[in-house]
Amino acid sequence: MTDPNAPRPTVSVCRSCRGSNPDLPPEQRPGVVLSQGLCAVEPGDVAVQVVDCLGNCNRGPSVALQCAGRWQYLFGEIDPVTGPADLLAAARLLAVSTDGLLPWRERPPALKKGLIARLPPLQSP
Amino acid sequence: MTDPNAPRPTVSVCRSCRGSNPDLPPEQRPGVVLSQGLCAVEPGDVAVQVVDCLGNCNRGPSVALQCAGRWQYLFGEIDPVTGPADLLAAARLLAVSTDGLLPWRERPPALKKGLIARLPPLQSP
Numbered sequence: 001m002t003d004p005n006a007p008r009p010t011v012s013v014c015r016s017c018r019g020s021n022p023d024l025p026p027e028q029r030p031g032v033v034l035s036q037g038l039c040a041v042e043p044g045d046v047a048v049q050v051v052d053c054l055g056n057c058n059r060g061p062s063v064a065l066q067c068a069g070r071w072q073y074l075f076g077e078i079d080p081v082t083g084p085a086d087l088l089a090a091a092r093l094l095a096v097s098t099d100g101l102l103p104w105r106e107r108p109p110a111l112k113k114g115l116i117a118r119l120p121p122l123q124s125p
Numbered sequence: 126m127t128d129p130n131a132p133r134p135t136v137s138v139c140r141s142c143r144g145s146n147p148d149l150p151p152e153q154r155p156g157v158v159l160s161q162g163l164c165a166v167e168p169g170d171v172a173v174q175v176v177d178c179l180g181n182c183n184r185g186p187s188v189a190l191q192c193a194g195r196w197q198y199l200f201g202e203i204d205p206v207t208g209p210a211d212l213l214a215a216a217r218l219l220a221v222s223t224d225g226l227l228p229w230r231e232r233p234p235a236l237k238k239g240l241i242a243r244l245p246p247l248q249s250p
Contacts, residue, residue: 010245010248012245051245053243055241056241056242064244066245066247066248068248068249072197072244073180074242074244116181116242117179117180117181117187117189117242118180119137119191119199119244120174120189120191122193122197122247123133123172123193
């Protein structure tokens, strides 16, 4: 059950990721397919945004997972087809995390293998 | 000159990074040397914090650069000796950025080569 008081997590998908095949037409790039899959779900409890580059071009498709007051995660090599369900599950885990971390054991396997980096919760200005 | 209204950026250094030599004693690990160098500067306009892991273990030493309302950056392979000056310069650039991005041209060369990933500004809860 979703906690109505939990902050809303955001999943940011890089649309520029070309994957291992640089000759794919733009509409078939894995980043585009993944972003379309995520946007098609339209989850009310998870914000989805498409961005231009997450700087992880060698290990795309790349996705950032963020939520206020939590550690922030950058994942790579996300499967465009199975990725959306994994990412939404992880976003919901992060939103209800009590220690600010995405729990390792419950994390979908693709998001264990695909961890690129994590950043601390953003400090207040 | 520092803009007194600019938000205060934060540099987070991973103390766990072992670099290419796993046999170094803890006090000589590049992450420890780098964090000591940054903490020794004690800049008033840039917050420095030491964290345990930024998930970029293969390309350490790792550092996160963050500032409210800005894109957030993760750098790797930072030189423990020259890194502090580069990171403080970049933090000050990010703090006064008008488009939320760390400008490419003015960025220290080590932070061009060492970019691991960038994450969007954190969305409001």
